[in-house]
Amino acid sequence: QHVHVVSRWDDFLRSMDPVKCYQSHLHNDPTTETEWTKKYSAAKMNNWNIVNVAGEYLRHLEGFCSIGYVEEHLAAQLPNFTENEGLYIDPHGPMPYDHFPRIFLATMLHRDYKGKHAEALGTLLERSAWLSLLMQSPTGESPVGGRSSMHQWNDAQQCVTFISIIIIVLIIILSSSRPKIIIT
Helix, strand or coil: HHHHHHHHHHHHHCCCHHHHHHHCCCCCCCCCCCHHHHHHHHHHCCCCHHHHHHHHHHHHHHCCCCCCCHHHHHHHHHHEEECCCCCCCCCCCCCHHHHHHHHHHHHHHHHCCCCCHHHHHHHHHHHHHHHHHHHHCCCCCCCCCCCCCCCCCHHHHHHHHHHHHHHHHHHHHCCCCCCCCCCC
């Protein structure tokens, strides 16, 4: 009985089509008259696409799909990061939606993503973590601005961002010949 259930789940996870499962992806039909496609067309990739990209990466790790969807969508997402600071700019620019996608990308790097965009993502996440430290208030609160500001989860996201960058930097240091970064 147990083997049968596991086999059915495996079949289900292999059969999933990300274009049919998610609303935010590059293949949205701009002629579809839904509020979602009007607001978040393929030209306006948003933070929820990064969530589904991270999920697809986890499916890939388990052998349920190729990494093609992940690589295609990460390439489309990179322009949403500020080049020098590494901050994520969601459509309409609300501050809380900067940390949110970075957490999911950090999870991919923690889970050994070494694809085409790994180096760029690592650099962007490192830069943005440092800037996030400088942007918080003297009491450690996230900066406000836009939709979802002053929600308690924003400060929790900061904590995850800072812990994630420590892990990423340690992974980079321990797995490469890159000069060791010493923070004193």
